[in-house]
Amino acid sequence: MTTPTLVAPREVFGKTLLYMGRKDPRIVVLGADLNKSTGAWAFMQEFPGRSFDLGIAEQNMMSMAAGFAASGKIPVTTTFAVFGTGRPYDQIRLSIAQPRQNVKIVVTHAGLLTGEDGMSAESIEDIALMLALPGFTVAVPSDGPETDAVVRAVLTMEGPAFVRLPRAALPVIHRDGFSFRLGKAETMRPGDDVAIVACGALVAIALAAAEHLAREGVQARVVNLATLAPLDEEGLAQAARETGAVVTAEEHFIRGGLNSVVSQALAARAPVPVEAVALRSYGESGKPTELFEKYGLTPANIVAAAKRAIARKR
Amino acid sequence: MSELKDLIARSRWSATHASANGTAKVPPTVADLADIASVVRKNILVMTTAVNSGHPGGSLSATDALVTLYFKYLRYRPSEPAWPSRDRFVMSKAHASPVVYAVLAEAGFFPREELLTFRRIDSRIQGHTHIKTPGVEFSGGSLGQGLSFGLGIALAARLDGAAHRTWVMLGDGECDEGQVWEAAMSAAHYRVDNITAIVDRNNGQNDRHTNEAMGLEPFADKWRAFGWEAIECDGHDIASLAAAYDTALAVKGKPAIVIAKTVKGKGVSFMENNMAFHGKAATMDELRQAFDEIDAAMRRVAV
Numbered sequence: 001m002t003t004p005t006l007v008a009p010r011e012v013f014g015k016t017l018l019y020m021g022r023k024d025p026r027i028v029v030l031g032a033d034l035n036k037s038t039g040a041w042a043f044m045q046e047f048p049g050r051s052f053d054l055g056i057a058e059q060n061m062m063s064m065a066a067g068f069a070a071s072g073k074i075p076v077t078t079t080f081a082v083f084g085t086g087r088p089y090d091q092i093r094l095s096i097a098q099p100r101q102n103v104k105i106v107v108t109h110a111g112l113l114t115g116e117d118g119m120s121a122e123s124i125e126d127i128a129l130m131l132a133l134p135g136f137t138v139a140v141p142s143d144g145p146e147t148d149a150v151v152r153a154v155l156t157m158e159g160p161a162f163v164r165l166p167r168a169a170l171p172v173i174h175r176d177g178f179s180f181r182l183g184k185a186e187t188m189r190p191g192d193d194v195a196i197v198a199c200g201a202l203v204a205i206a207l208a209a210a211e212h213l214a215r216e217g218v219q220a221r222v223v224n225l226a227t228l229a230p231l232d233e234e235g236l237a238q239a240a241r242e243t244g245a246v247v248t249a250e251e252h253f254i255r256g257g258l259n260s261v262v263s264q265a266l267a268a269r270a271p272v273p274v275e276a277v278a279l280r281s282y283g284e285s286g287k288p289t290e291l292f293e294k295y296g297l298t299p300a301n302i303v304a305a306a307k308r309a310i311a312r313k314r
Numbered sequence: 315m316s317e318l319k320d321l322i323a324r325s326r327w328s329a330t331h332a333s334a335n336g337t338a339k340v341p342p343t344v345a346d347l348a349d350i351a352s353v354v355r356k357n358i359l360v361m362t363t364a365v366n367s368g369h370p371g372g373s374l375s376a377t378d379a380l381v382t383l384y385f386k387y388l389r390y391r392p393s394e395p396a397w398p399s400r401d402r403f404v405m406s407k408a409h410a411s412p413v414v415y416a417v418l419a420e421a422g423f424f425p426r427e428e429l430l431t432f433r434r435i436d437s438r439i440q441g442h443t444h445i446k447t448p449g450v451e452f453s454g455g456s457l458g459q460g461l462s463f464g465l466g467i468a469l470a471a472r473l474d475g476a477a478h479r480t481w482v483m484l485g486d487g488e489c490d491e492g493q494v495w496e497a498a499m500s501a502a503h504y505r506v507d508n509i510t511a512i513v514d515r516n517n518g519q520n521d522r523h524t525n526e527a528m529g530l531e532p533f534a535d536k537w538r539a540f541g542w543e544a545i546e547c548d549g550h551d552i553a554s555l556a557a558a559y560d561t562a563l564a565v566k567g568k569p570a571i572v573i574a575k576t577v578k579g580k581g582v583s584f585m586e587n588n589m590a591f592h593g594k595a596a597t598m599d600e601l602r603q604a605f606d607e608i609d610a611a612m613r614r615v616a617v
């Protein structure tokens with residue numbers, strides 16, 4: 001196997017935002033003193049008049065974004081995942097979600113991949129928070145090319161959207177210019193013994209797990225679920241029916257994230273055994289690889305979960 | 315790594331006078347405090363370079379204010395961190411954890427060698443302060459919340475008739491957060507005078523200088539308008555800090571805040587006023603240069 005190229009999704013976001021900003025003058029960018037870290041800096045340098053750094057004031061940023069949207073602009077708010085979801089949650093709910101304002105929230109530094117900054121910075125609840133808002137599009141891209149596609153898609157759709165990115169670089173698993181559809185599950189690898197449904201950084205890890213399983217004679221399908229809302233219920237049900245067992249894999253607390261939405265959809269449409277690879281506690285400081293090891297987000301954890309799911313098939 | 319272990323510094327005062335329970339210690343002189351501050355600066359640099367991450371800039375600016383506080387004002391027992399009568403220190407700008415850990419180690423809360431576990435897996439000393447570290451009162455990392463937390467402690471002490479004081483350190487960028495001003499209003503409303511806030515007014519935040527990111531001035535007058543006694547001082551001069559703390563402690567019937575005018579990255583020429591070192595560690599070569607500069611500054615003080 002060749003070593004995959006590593007690309008930081010937040011850097012891709014910065015480039016795509018600049019590209020889209022050049023094409024669409026309605027795009028304005030709001031930040032909260034983390035613009036050099038999120039990727040927004042390039043846009044802010046080129047378009048100072050359409051850029052608003054609010055300092056460390058995320059609640060103000062979200063309500064202001066709603067005002068921009070109500071005036072026909074396409075505001076993009078950027079900060080770290082914890083400060084872009086939990087901190088200004090009521091502002092997002094009241095001023096963005098309920099009136100369906102066309103605000104795009106793009107957060108970086110989500111999950112354990114934030115590493116050394118530790119527990120406070122490692123957002124592991126943000127997907128749950130955003131999925132709890134009716135009508136919000138929630139996307140978790142798995143690599144650089146998919147980040148580009150997701151950012152383009154949310155900037156050209158109407159309505160509130162949330163995009164979750166990590167701090168770290170991720171292996172590139174999509175070809176540039178691959179065909180992306182918001183709201184569609186994507187089969188990354190065929191297989192009929194078990195389906196591994198993953199999002200974000202866990203998709204590449206799921207692919208590694210599937211290779212391992214293949215060496216043991218187990219054919220695992222890998223499904224990349226980059227859009228958690230709206231949910232591709234039919235795509236998921238089909239994968240469940242064709243494989244009979246599902247593993248979900250995510251860099252998020254076990255409740256309220258990928259495992260919850262997938263289990264909920266399958267319980268209604270195609271009940272099969274579902275095993276989870278997800279976080280069960282808060283994290284801590286450490287190197288991302290060490291944290292994935294300690295908190296159970298490795299290919300080996302997925303392999304074990306796949307075997308448990310298959311064993312539960314009737 | 316072993317080389318860095320040898321670089322961990324120890325103050326001459328703590329080597330001779332610090333006692334395990336912190337009660338019978340000989341108070342450090344102003345010269346001792348300057349020596350402790352230089353040791354704390356070195357250990358901030360060692361621990362961040364060792365893990366190649368962390369926040370040196372806002373740690374170095376806060377060093378003199380915290381050393382003066384911990385070794386001249388606060389009452390605590392290093393061997394009994396939960397001693398009920400201890401004064402409470404709340405580090406609201408919890409990313410500046412290196413200065414907290416270096417000070418706590420110097421005060422005897424845990425071995426200095428433990429500083430090298432900073433930000434590493436399974437460590438007691440986390441990237442942002444967390445109460446699992448002996449001596450840490452507040453789990454932080456999301457700015458703007460510490461003053462409210464401190465107010466809760468101060469009002470609980472009032473309810474209990476307890477004599478301990480609460481001190482809260484804020485960043486100036488942190489004061490962009492609306493919650494800081496909600497807390498400011500509440501403190502004045504409840505006439506809380508057993509709390510002292512300190513702002514590390516280093517004019518820097520993450521991306522830029524504070525005046526570029528979000529204007530704060532007239533800063534002291536804002537606090538005054540919110541009902542606080544605001545005292546400005548030179549945050550790198552121990553006598554000036556001590557005078558400001560004394561003034562703050564004498565204020566009755568309303569809260570007081572010390573606005574310590576500081577320099578981000580203070581003591582290390584290439585870090586001073588350089589936002590790049592807000593959240594970036596020095597290289598090994600830079601660390602050696604920084605040590606030379608800190609030693610040279612100490613020799614000047616000694617003369």
Ligand SMILES: Cc1ncc(C[n+]2csc(CCOP(=O)(O)OP(=O)(O)O)c2C)c(N)n1
Pocket residue numbers: 032033034056083087369371372373375407409410455456457458484485486487488489514516518519520578592
């Ligand atoms: C609510 C919140 N938003 C953003 C951040 C990210 N952040 C960490 S430090 C920092 C700058 C802090 O500036 P300041 O308070 O002046 O601290 P100092 O310059 O003294 O380090 C930012 C924006 C945070 N920790 N919390």
